[in-house]
Each structure stands twice: as structure tokens, then as C-alpha cells.
Amino acid sequence: MATEPDPHLSMVRQVTPHTPEGCEECLRLGSPWGHLRPCLTCGHVGCRDSSPLKHGRAHAHVEQHLIAEPVEPGETWRWCYAHEAMA
Structure with a gap:
């Protein structure tokens, strides 16, 4: 049985991460972060849930x-926050 593609994938754009060196807010606050998650709609760089x-x-x-x-x-997956699943 084939699964339907995530409808939120239509929000994906060609973006350049704003701050590839770190999470935008954490850099401003001086807070630590874990791994980074660039937004594929606007290029915002945020930290993941373990941060x-x-x-x-x-x-x-x-x-x-x-x-x-x-x-x-080497990681090529995408995450949908609405569905809490890989997109």
C-alpha cells in the first residue's frame, strides 16, 4: 500500500540557512544548542527538540x-512538525 506524500512538502523552497553556524535565537541569547534544523520555507535555523x-x-x-x-x-530526511513524522 503506497502512502500519500506529506501535504506540507509544498511549503519547501530553495533557501539558504540564515545562520549556518548555529541556532539564530541561541546565538542571540548565548544559549547552548544540540543539532540544527533549518526551516525549508524561509531558511531560519533553529535547534532541535533535544536542545x-x-x-x-x-x-x-x-x-x-x-x-x-x-x-x-549524510542525513537527508525531512521532518514535519504538524504530523510529527518524517516527510
């Missing part, structure tokens, strides 16, 4: 930019 402040998730819900991906080499 203390979860800026990637906050950005997704405030802006309704729901698809992000990892920056780690």
Missing part, C-alpha cells in the same frame, strides 16, 4: 513553516 529551548519547533508553530531538515552530513 534546551527547542527553537526549531517554536519557529515551526509560530510561523507555520512546518518542514525542516538536519544539517548533519
Whole structure:
């Protein structure tokens, strides 16, 4: 049985991460972060859920930019915050 593609993938754009060196908010606050999750709609760089402040998730819900991906080499998956699943 084939699964339907995530409808939020239509939000994906060609973007350049704003701050590839770190989470935008964490850099401003001086807070530590774990892995980074660039938004694939606008290029915002947030930190993942295992980071203390979860800026990637906050950005997704405030802006309704729901698809992000990892920056780690070799990782090619995408995450949908609306569906809490790989997209």
C-alpha cells in the first residue's frame, strides 16, 4: 500500500540557512544548542527538540513553516512538525 506524500512538502523552497553556524535565537541569547534544523520555507535555523529551548519547533508553530531538515552530513530526511513524522 503506497502512502500519500506529506501535504506540507509544498511549503519547501530553495533557501539558504540564515545562520549556518548555529541556532539564530541561541546565538542571540548565548544559549547552548544540540543539532540544527533549518526551516525549508524561509531558511531560519533553529535547534532541535533535544536542545534546551527547542527553537526549531517554536519557529515551526509560530510561523507555520512546518518542514525542516538536519544539517548533519549524510542525513537527508525531512521532518514535519504538524504530523510529527518524517516527510
